[in-house]
Amino acid sequence: MNVDGGDRAAILVEGPSDRRAIEAVARRRGRDLRAEGIAVVSMGGVTNIGHFLGRLGQGGRGLRLAGMCDAAEEHYFRRGLERAGYGHVLSRVEMAALGFHVCVEDLEDELIRALGTERVERLLADEGDLASFRVLQKQPAQRDRELGRQLRRFLGSRSGRKARYAGLLVEALDPARLPEPLERVLGHV
Structure with missing residues (x-):
């Protein structure tokens, strides 16, 4: 505990x-x-x-x-x-x-909105996950979703990914945001 x-x-x-x-x-x-x-x-x-x-x-x-x-x-x-x-x-x-x-x-929505989708995509690229995210975006259930919702889905799509990115997204934020x-x-x- x-x-x-x-x-x-x-x-x-x-x-x-x-x-x-x-x-x-x-x-x-x-x-x-x-x-x-x-x-x-x-x-x-x-x-x-x-x-x-x-x-x-x-x-x-x-x-x-x-x-x-x-x-x-x-x-x-x-x-x-x-x-x-x-x-x-x-x-x-x-x-x-x-x-x-x-x-x-949820927390991911809060962090994505605070950081902005463009910066989150850059962070995915920095972490070597952008190609995997692009694959997710091509899935029929994801194609028509807004970018922020696609990013939230991606962060929750693999065990441990949300936890891994939580700290990274916070570290990337402007402290005022x-x-x-x-x-x-x-x-x-």
Whole structure:
């Protein structure tokens, strides 16, 4: 679980790509989360939110918690927070006040929009993945999709690719253009 006795806070995220992105943003901001007593916890899927809230939050270890999820999984976060006693019928604004932030679609969408599709394609080229991306673009299901959606599909098309690119995309960003959910979740802890 990556949480030890000296931790005072934890950031709960769905998986490894979210964890890598948050850690990369923290580094870009000159923060050492471990030294600050902040664990970034990859929950192994959003449906585990209730378990982690119970073990680490106000009913468990009493850590200050924050988190980030995709828009499609927002209801899991909301329901988990409500069941753990953080409020009832929470709005997105109320969830944000508690430190739990929602990406517009998902983390990859946030990073691609912040970086721009042209820069993401250059990054794919730098990493030797542009030819594979071009193959994906030729697939019938992808041909008519906008470039940003094709890029999101490509990042999720091979095991480990989302996690690998999460840090690379954050590192390529102008520090003034970091996605809001990443900024806010770090600002809460």
